[in-house]
Amino acid sequence: MALSIVHRATGVALYFGTLLLVWWLIAAASGPAAYAHVQAFTGSIIGRLIAFGYTWALIHHAMSGIRHLVWDLGYGFKPSEREWLTWAALIGGIGITILLWIIAYAIGGGR
Amino acid sequence: MSGSNSPKSVRTPLGRVRGLGSSHSGTSDFWRQRLTAVAMLLLMIPVIFIVMSVFRSNQAGVAQVLGSPIVAIVMLLFIVASIWHMKIGMQVVIEDYVHDEKIKLISIIGNNFFSAAVALASIYAILKLSSGV
Numbered sequence: 001m002a003l004s005i006v007h008r009a010t011g012v013a014l015y016f017g018t019l020l021l022v023w024w025l026i027a028a029a030s031g032p033a034a035y036a037h038v039q040a041f042t043g044s045i046i047g048r049l050i051a052f053g054y055t056w057a058l059i060h061h062a063m064s065g066i067r068h069l070v071w072d073l074g075y076g077f078k079p080s081e082r083e084w085l086t087w088a089a090l091i092g093g094i095g096i097t098i099l100l101w102i103i104a105y106a107i108g109g110g111r
Numbered sequence: 112m113s114g115s116n117s118p119k120s121v122r123t124p125l126g127r128v129r130g131l132g133s134s135h136s137g138t139s140d141f142w143r144q145r146l147t148a149v150a151m152l153l154l155m156i157p158v159i160f161i162v163m164s165v166f167r168s169n170q171a172g173v174a175q176v177l178g179s180p181i182v183a184i185v186m187l188l189f190i191v192a193s194i195w196h197m198k199i200g201m202q203v204v205i206e207d208y209v210h211d212e213k214i215k216l217i218s219i220i221g222n223n224f225f226s227a228a229v230a231l232a233s234i235y236a237i238l239k240l241s242s243g244v
Contacts, residue, residue, distance in 0.1 A: 011197070011201075022232045022236070025240075026236045028173045028240060039169075066152070069149070100159065108166030
């Protein structure tokens with residue numbers, strides 16, 4: 001499996017994605033006008049895709065990261081265990097991302 | 112590893128005892144990368160909960176939530192852990208793929224500047240929301 005490069009790629013994506021996080025926080029601290037710009041962006045198709053992609057990158061990197069922590073502790077090196085961990089990270093990352101967005105749209109708070 | 116008195120080793124006894132190697136910082140980045148990873152795994156659930164709770168809020172609603180003490184502290188912890196983690200991670204990526212010494216040096220400086228700026232801007236925003244000015 002070539003998942004370790006995906007771990008790196010999602011890490012690099014999250015790195016530059018922090019610019020969105022900063023923009024959100026600075027806008028919230030600046031006032032309603034600045035925040036309206038953020039909401040206009042996150043409400044657009046591109047914005048929604050980026051937000052969804054960012055969520056997946058975060059969750060996948062976390063799941064894949066747990067796999068690396070397991071290896072750091074000296075477990076999970078048998079071929080079957082490696083395969084299992086990798087598939088769990090891959091499926092878990094996609095599954096949790098979709099679940100989070102369903103929850104966000106269903107019961108996400110605010111207004 | 113060669114023995115402590117191996118004639119082939121050029122390391123001094125003091126250097127061997129300190130165990131920091133040529134980077135002078137030993138395995139501290141390796142350790143901090145794991146430490147911040149575990150911190151973020153613990154903080155991720157409350158952070159996701161916070162972000163979801165303001166999913167559709169307007170600016171006043173977001174400012175109120177992010178400015179409340181517990182939320183602000185959780186967000187600050189997550190920001191410090193994540194930016195420390197990503198700074199180390201990006202340095203590893205640069206050192207693995209950038210082999211030209213000048214470009215590598217510029218990239219590492221840029222990584223430090225970017226991480227510091229993102230960290231300070233985020234922390235400033237949270238503190239401003241907390242103080243309500």
